[in-house]
Amino acid sequence: xxxxxxxxxxxxxxxxxxxxxxxxxxxxxxxxxxxxxxxxxxxxxxxxxxxxxxxxxxxxxxxxxxxxxxxxxxxxxxxxxxxxxxxxxxxxxxxxxxxxxxxxxxxxxxxxxxxxxxxxxxxxxxxxxxxxxxxxxxxxxxxxxxxxxxxxxxxxxxxxxxxxxxxxxxxxxxxxxxxxxxxxxxxxxxxxxxxxxxxxxxxxxxxxxxxxxxxxxxxxxxxxxxxxxxxxxxxxxxxxxxxxxxxxxxxxxxxxxxxxxxxxxxxxxxxxxxxxxxxxxxxxxxxxxxxxxxxxxxxxxxxxxxxxxxxxxxxxxxxxxxxxxxxxxxxxxxxxxxxxxxxxxxxxxxxxxxxxxxxxxxxxxxxxxxxxxxxxxxxxxxxxxxxxxxxxxxxxxxxxxxxxxx
Numbered sequence: 001x002x003x004x005x006x007x008x009x010x011x012x013x014x015x016x017x018x019x020x021x022x023x024x025x026x027x028x029x030x031x032x033x034x035x036x037x038x039x040x041x042x043x044x045x046x047x048x049x050x051x052x053x054x055x056x057x058x059x060x061x062x063x064x065x066x067x068x069x070x071x072x073x074x075x076x077x078x079x080x081x082x083x084x085x086x087x088x089x090x091x092x093x094x095x096x097x098x099x100x101x102x103x104x105x106x107x108x109x110x111x112x113x114x115x116x117x118x119x120x121x122x123x124x125x126x127x128x129x130x131x132x133x134x135x136x137x138x139x140x141x142x143x144x145x146x147x148x149x150x151x152x153x154x155x156x157x158x159x160x161x162x163x164x165x166x167x168x169x170x171x172x173x174x175x176x177x178x179x180x181x182x183x184x185x186x187x188x189x190x191x192x193x194x195x196x197x198x199x200x201x202x203x204x205x206x207x208x209x210x211x212x213x214x215x216x217x218x219x220x221x222x223x224x225x226x227x228x229x230x231x232x233x234x235x236x237x238x239x240x241x242x243x244x245x246x247x248x249x250x251x252x253x254x255x256x257x258x259x260x261x262x263x264x265x266x267x268x269x270x271x272x273x274x275x276x277x278x279x280x281x282x283x284x285x286x287x288x289x290x291x292x293x294x295x296x297x298x299x300x301x302x303x304x305x306x307x308x309x310x311x312x313x314x315x316x317x318x319x320x321x322x323x324x325x326x327x328x329x330x331x332x333x334x335x336x337x338x339x340x341x342x343x344x345x346x347x348x349x350x351x352x353x354x355x356x357x358x359x360x361x362x363x364x365x366x367x368x369x370x371x372x373x374x375x376x377x378x379x380x381x382x383x384x385x386x387x388x389x390x391x392x393x394x395x396x397x398x399x400x401x402x403x404x405x406x
Contacts, residue, residue: 020319020347021354024338027313028360031306032397033405038359042233042335045400048295053287065260067283069290076293077228077243080211081220085252087244088281088289089259092207092229095242096124098258098279099225100175102244102251103201105130109174110166110379112200114144115368116386117179121205122369122378124227125177133166133173134370134380137389139339140326143186144178145385150194152381157198164198169379175201180209180219182395183235183334184325188214188222203227206245210236211300213330220245225255230289235299235334235400238289241281300332302403307333309403310396319344320394335395337365345391352394365393 032039057063070088077086089095105111107129113121115134122132135152138145156168164173176195178186195202202223206212209219210228220226225248230241244255257263262276281289292299311322320338325331340347348364355362368383368390369375 017347017350020344021351023317024319024351025354025358025360027317028355028396031309031313032360032402034359039361039397039402040399041361041363041395041397043399043401044232044237044292045295045299045404046291048291050288050291053291054284057284057287063284064282065280067286069283069287070281073238073281073286073290073293074243076290077210077245080218080293080296081206081226081228081245082218083221083226083245084247084249085245085255086228087252087255087259088286089242089244089279090281091240092227092231092242093120093124093127094259094277094279095227095229095244096121096177096203096205096207097127098255098277099203099227099244099246100124100128100130100177101258102246102255103175103203103224105174106172109172110169111174112144112149112176113205113369114179114181114386115370115380115383116142116181116365116389117205117369118207118366119369119372120207120229121177121179122372122375126374130174131171132369132375132378134375134378134383135176136381136383137181137386138187139385139389141186142181142184142323142337142389142393144176144191146187146190146194148381148385149176149191150197153194153198159199162199164200166379173198173200175203177203177205179205179207180212182323182337183209183212183332184323185209185212185214185219185329185331188219192222204245207242208234208334209332210234211296211332215328221247224248225251230285230292235303235332236289236292236296238281238285238292241285241289243281299400302400303333303398304331304403306398306403307331307336310336310338314338319347333398335398337393337395339389340392340394342388342392345388348391348394361397363395365390365395
């Protein structure tokens with residue numbers, strides 16, 4: 001091959017890449033009503049009773065843990081999630097940490113999590129003194145693949161005395177913690193079957209999925225416990241916060257006790273009966289969250305509408321498609337994502353650069369856990385599907401306000 005031929009082919013590839021990027025930019029611009037202004041990935045919307053409830057906290061002085069909005073917020077969360085109990089805490093990471101601890105995870109255990117997840121999932125496992133065991137995802141849900149997990153466990157694990165043991169490490173595999181990626185429910189039926197076969201407790205990482213439905217039921221109530229997040233970039237925000245969900249009365253009582261410094265009720269005495277955590281959500285944050293929860297149905301409708309507009313805009317696109325939820329689920333579409341066609345992985349970084357240069361904030365999916373230095377030695381199965389998704393997923397601007405603009 002002559003140098004001229006090589007240069008011609010390289011120039012042609014650059015031209016094709018530029019054409020793909022220009023096409024995708026045009027399709028995104030057609031959905032967003034930004035009028036030349038920069039647009040962020042996801043911003044909160046405050047148009048309900050947020051100011052009124054916050055002002056009440058300030059006027060009454062009840063800004064910390066004992067105010068009435070904490071209980072009201074927890075009730076709203078429980079009702080929306082279809083569970084008996086919600087315990088509001090400081091953030092989503094500690095919600096998962098306490099949920100795992102309550103599920104019986106102990107120091108030295110392994111907990112199965114997807115390799116394709118936000119780092120908080122793995123951190124919560126580590127905070128329990130346990131070891132993340134990294135599993136693959138499936139493209140249909142973007143979440144943990146139950147069938148592939150079952151094959152992996154058949155190869156490396158066995159059940160002894162009702163306990164799942166990793167034959168390679170000798171450690172107990174205590175739980176599986178699926179994450180509903182970007183609000184899209186995982187294959188819960190398949191996961192429940194696999195978890196039952198291998199005696200694994202399910203703790204749902206529902207940090208991104210408040211309001212999402214699996215076969216008509218809210219996610220967060222399928223496992224023994226679940227964790228939510230209300231960071232500033234979530235659909236419902238408390239500025240920073242989280243919650244533990246459960247249908248178990250005893251676990252709910254213990255969750256509240258542990259997260260409130262393990263203090264025993266008394267009119268004036270300070271008596272604590274074990275090492276606890278100062279993880280409770282303050283009243284002022286709960287007030288903000290309650291006002292947000294009152295608007296949740298409208299928020300989700302707007303976000304699903306925005307996703308539908310993106311899907312229509314990308315019809316016929318040769319380079320990428322917008323991820324769609326499956327027929328039996330109803331995702332909250334926390335973030336709308338495009339997935340580059342196989343073979344176009346090399347387009348990802350150039351597209352991220354071009355969109356951000358244009359004032360449109362886009363982001364890649366999280367770096368896989370096994371690529372992070374603190375988790376690179378963790379046990380893991382073949383994660384080829386997760387590696388493919390990591391190279392092809394790009395998150396688009398997904399704020400509620402863009403859905404309302406339709």
